[in-house]
Amino acid sequence: MDVGAFVATFSTRFLGIFIEAVAFLLLGTLISGLLEVFVTNDDVVKLMPRNPIAATIAGSMLGFLFPVCECGVVPVTRRLFQKGLPVSVGITFLLAAPVMNPIVLASTYAAFGFGPILIGRYVISWVMAVSIGLLFSFQNHPQRLINPSALALISGGSAEATTVPMQRMALVPGFKKALKLAGDEFFEMGRYLVVGCFLAALMGTLVTQQQLQALASNPVNSVLVMAGLAFVLSLCSTVDAFVALGFARTFTTGSILTFLTFGPMVDIKTTSMYLGTFRRKTVFYMVVLPFLISVLAGIWMNLNVKF
Amino acid sequence: MRTNTSRADVRTWVQASILLFLGLYLLDSLLTGQINNYVNTDRFGWVPWMGTLILLALGLISFYEILRPPKRAPAQEPDHDHADHDHAGHGHDHTAAPSWLKLILVGLPLLIGLLIPSKPLGASAVAANGVSSNFSSLGGSTAQFAIPPKDRNVLDWVRAFNNTSDVKDFVGQPADLIGFVYRDIRFDGKPQFMVARFTISCCVADAAALGVIVQATDAANWTADSWVHVTGKFDSQTIDGRATPVLLADSIVAAAQPDHPYLYP
Numbered sequence: 001m002d003v004g005a006f007v008a009t010f011s012t013r014f015l016g017i018f019i020e021a022v023a024f025l026l027l028g029t030l031i032s033g034l035l036e037v038f039v040t041n042d043d044v045v046k047l048m049p050r051n052p053i054a055a056t057i058a059g060s061m062l063g064f065l066f067p068v069c070e071c072g073v074v075p076v077t078r079r080l081f082q083k084g085l086p087v088s089v090g091i092t093f094l095l096a097a098p099v100m101n102p103i104v105l106a107s108t109y110a111a112f113g114f115g116p117i118l119i120g121r122y123v124i125s126w127v128m129a130v131s132i133g134l135l136f137s138f139q140n141h142p143q144r145l146i147n148p149s150a151l152a153l154i155s156g157g158s159a160e161a162t163t164v165p166m167q168r169m170a171l172v173p174g175f176k177k178a179l180k181l182a183g184d185e186f187f188e189m190g191r192y193l194v195v196g197c198f199l200a201a202l203m204g205t206l207v208t209q210q211q212l213q214a215l216a217s218n219p220v221n222s223v224l225v226m227a228g229l230a231f232v233l234s235l236c237s238t239v240d241a242f243v244a245l246g247f248a249r250t251f252t253t254g255s256i257l258t259f260l261t262f263g264p265m266v267d268i269k270t271t272s273m274y275l276g277t278f279r280r281k282t283v284f285y286m287v288v289l290p291f292l293i294s295v296l297a298g299i300w301m302n303l304n305v306k307f
Numbered sequence: 308m309r310t311n312t313s314r315a316d317v318r319t320w321v322q323a324s325i326l327l328f329l330g331l332y333l334l335d336s337l338l339t340g341q342i343n344n345y346v347n348t349d350r351f352g353w354v355p356w357m358g359t360l361i362l363l364a365l366g367l368i369s370f371y372e373i374l375r376p377p378k379r380a381p382a383q384e385p386d387h388d389h390a391d392h393d394h395a396g397h398g399h400d401h402t403a404a405p406s407w408l409k410l411i412l413v414g415l416p417l418l419i420g421l422l423i424p425s426k427p428l429g430a431s432a433v434a435a436n437g438v439s440s441n442f443s444s445l446g447g448s449t450a451q452f453a454i455p456p457k458d459r460n461v462l463d464w465v466r467a468f469n470n471t472s473d474v475k476d477f478v479g480q481p482a483d484l485i486g487f488v489y490r491d492i493r494f495d496g497k498p499q500f501m502v503a504r505f506t507i508s509c510c511v512a513d514a515a516a517l518g519v520i521v522q523a524t525d526a527a528n529w530t531a532d533s534w535v536h537v538t539g540k541f542d543s544q545t546i547d548g549r550a551t552p553v554l555l556a557d558s559i560v561a562a563a564q565p566d567h568p569y570l571y572p
Binding site: 002005006007008009011012013014015016017018019020022023024026027030176179180182183184186187188190191194195197198200204205233234235236239242243245 | 322323326333336342344345346351354355357358361362364365366368369372403405408409410412413415416419420423424425426427428429431432508509510511512513514572
């Protein structure tokens with residue numbers, strides 16, 4: 001491929017991924033801004049159950065309240081951390097919300113109907129998000145998980161603002177401030193999105209899918225390939241079901257489930273955004289644990305379940 | 308009231324401009340139909356609209372914040388309620404404008420969008436991605452058999468081939484197809500090319516190429532990536548040991564790139 005063709009293909013891929021993803025990131029930053037001005041820290045503390053297990057389960061369902069995909073969930077989670085949400089609950093929300101929300105439920109149903117893929121996707125995602133969140137709740141110093149600058153930056157540059165009890169704002173100034181905050185946060189998170197889209201477009205332009213097809217029917221390799229593909233393609237969780245549908249005939253059912261459970265939690269662009277919120281060590285576990293669980297679940301289903 | 312803000316002011320202007328112009332760029336893409344090069348607008352046209360509206364709102368509020376007359380110093384303001392106090396307090400956000408690195412990174416898509424001419428994925432992207440010649444990555448469906456043969460597009464035909472036990476059933480059926488010309492080594496020395504299309508479910512991230520093999524005496528005259536309108540009748544040939552439908556062209560004429568360059572499965 002010559003340089004001109006490469007640039008044309010790359011820029012089309014890059015802009016395509018960016019245009020779809022940025023809309024959801026903007027929605028996320030807008031929800032985050034509205035949360036900041038209209039929801040007080042007391043509300044969050046009041047709404048969350050005291051019991052860590054109950055709180056983690058509540059966190060896994062929060063996506064039905066804030067329907068965001070994996071691009072929008074990071075700014076919302078950062079805001080909720082700042083509002084006093086326990087870190088382990090936030091991580092559960094972060095991992096669960098891209099799947100556990102009404103939009104994704106609808107798109108998965110539209111693509112696969114009610115059957116093993118839909119049920120498997122929701123059961124596995126839920127178990128993954130809750131168990132990983134609970135694992136993080138054992139960390140005695142939850143603040144060590146978070147990148148300290150992530151908490152300071154979103155409160156307008158001063159760390160102390162996180163401790164100031166906020167009052168609910170009046171409607172019109174509240175909306176204006178929410179928009180201003182969203183505009184600032186868009187640049188904070190948007191840079192990671194751009195880097196992620198850039199890498200995803202580069203991989204999409206260079207990696208040939210024909211090589212992958214050869215591994216489609218092996219119960220183990222197909223799962224690893226689909227996990228890798230989910231990471232590389234960085235699809236939005238609201239639409240990945242339609243893409244998975246394209247693979248469903250050639251690839252094993254377990255590998256499709258791995259694609260649909262691992263991809264929404266971890267891909268190039270979300271990893272890039274996680275790095276802006278969490279410490280590197282935390283991000284390492286947030287990538288490796290979902291990978292191990294979803295791959296094992298996929299392989300186990302291929303070997304033990306008849307579809 | 309503010310000190311040392313001139314540099315931050317520049318960045319605040321740049322920030323507001325990126326928001327507004329990214330919104331205007333998307334709006335322009337939506338209005339001119341260029342967006343069809345990137346997104347499945349049949350199913351997900353609302354997504355770029357949502358992004359556009361939020362960007363325009365963010366851009367306009369940023370310019371409003373920059374251009375409105377400077378506020379009185381908070382100390383002179385008598386008897387504020389708490390909500391307004393917060394609002395005045397956030398005036399210091401202006402000095403916390405994004406760093407140049409963030410501005411450049413977030414501005415990058417705008418630059419790429421403005422500087423590189425917008426083109427749909429074409430033959431060279433197929434070469435990188437591999438054309439699905441075995442067609443098997445498509446979902447099973449028989450709806451395409453209800454479409455009269457002459458009205459079927461590339462996707463309908465490939466689906467039909469994929470859902471039949473014997474491709475000889477298609478011999479003699481007429482076809483009328485628009486697509487771009489694609490060749491690879493399989494067609495070396497043969498009077499053949501593929502009339503190909505990309506399909507996308509969501510956006511170009513999931514693009515997959517499909518094609519129908521066309522045979523014509525003047526096949527070599529058509530350059531790769533050019534859009535053509537092919538009519539003819541199907542025949543069956545054995546290619547790589549498999550019975551494969553080949554469209555024997557009655558006529559091939561140059562065609563304009565369709566408004567929707569991708570097909571939506």
